[in-house]
Amino acid sequence: MFKRLPGAFARAVLVVIVLSMPAFLLPDISRAAQEISLIIGGIVAAFTLFEYASTHPGLVDFRFAPPYNRIRFFTFSLQVLLLVFLARATMELDPFSPDIIAFADWCASLLNFPLSPVNIAVAMVGDDGDADFRLLIERAAALSYAVAFSSMIFFALVLWLFKWPVGRDNFNLWVNLPTFEPASGHDVERRLNRDGMINILVGIGLPYVIPAFVSRASGWFDPSVLDNSQPLIWGCTIWSFLPASLVIRGAALLKVGYLVRRSRPTGG
Structure with a gap:
């Protein structure tokens, strides 16, 4: 210890x-x-x-299989950092504020297409909302989802190009998935693949489910609260990080299921 x-x-x-x-x-x-x-x-x-x-083993998955948790933490940290400096840039507090604004606008130009999470975030504000507020929401959503998409792509490269997990021949399933109930035979592979697909599907759907839930709860949630910097930062970070985290976890489970299948003797 x-x-x-x-x-x-x-x-x-x-x-x-x-x-x-x-x-x-x-x-x-x-x-x-x-x-x-x-x-x-x-x-x-x-x-x-x-x-x-x-x-x-505790409650954290893949604690002994870096860089899984490092990628997730770096994703979360970078989202928070970029959104903090975006909020500071709107007040022109830093000499590099124009660069942050320009980068956010570039991300928005790439990600604000029909049915994208960024487009949905802007639609939540509505056409009747303040133009500056709508632009801030668009920039914040674009930055947070740009980091989320980049982390998923990077982890996919780590999964298949760098043969994650490191030392996969000695990979211990029960240590790295402490909350996964043990089973035997082909049931392990089946459950890993099932859980992996569920995580990916939920992660893909979450960016759309959360705004729908928020819009239904308009009686107690006012989008204008996001005009305050801290709610905007944490709201956009959680909204983009949770789906990315679920997709990354699902991809990791599918890779572990593949390793389990490959480790079986031929004909076993």
Whole structure:
């Protein structure tokens, strides 16, 4: 456990930094909001510390099969960072603000096509909404989904070109999938493939299900709340990260199912 402690501690510190980043980098954030962000970051960091300091399986999938969780954390962190600096760019707080705006507009030009998540985000605001607010939503959705799509493509390359997981001949299914109930025979492969496809399908559908749910709940959700920087950042990050995370998990399960099938003796 002590050998893993430095790495686990470093991960926990990074978690606190990422989760508290918006509260400390955005202007006009109250002291109470900063303290709440540190408390939430500390809780998540404590969970991360206990998970990665332990030598036994916990609740985190593929903990012993890098870079699965590193890609997911980097995706989440980059989404938060870009959206924070997008919010700062709208206030012209940084010398590189025009570059952030230009990059967001370029992403929007690529991703704002009919039935895309970015198009749906803009449609939620409606044509009657403030033009600047609609543009902000479009840019934020485009940035967050650009990172999400890039992470999925990168993980696909890692899966098949770099033969993930590393040391696959000694890959331990039960250690890396602690919440996966053990089974025997061909049932393992079948369930891995089934769960993998379910994760991918849910991940593909989630960007459309969440806005539909929000629009149905218009009685208690007002889209204008996203005009505030912090709700915008966390709303767009969660909305884009969850689908990408599910697709990545589904692809990983399908790859593990393929490894299980390949490891069987011929005719077995």
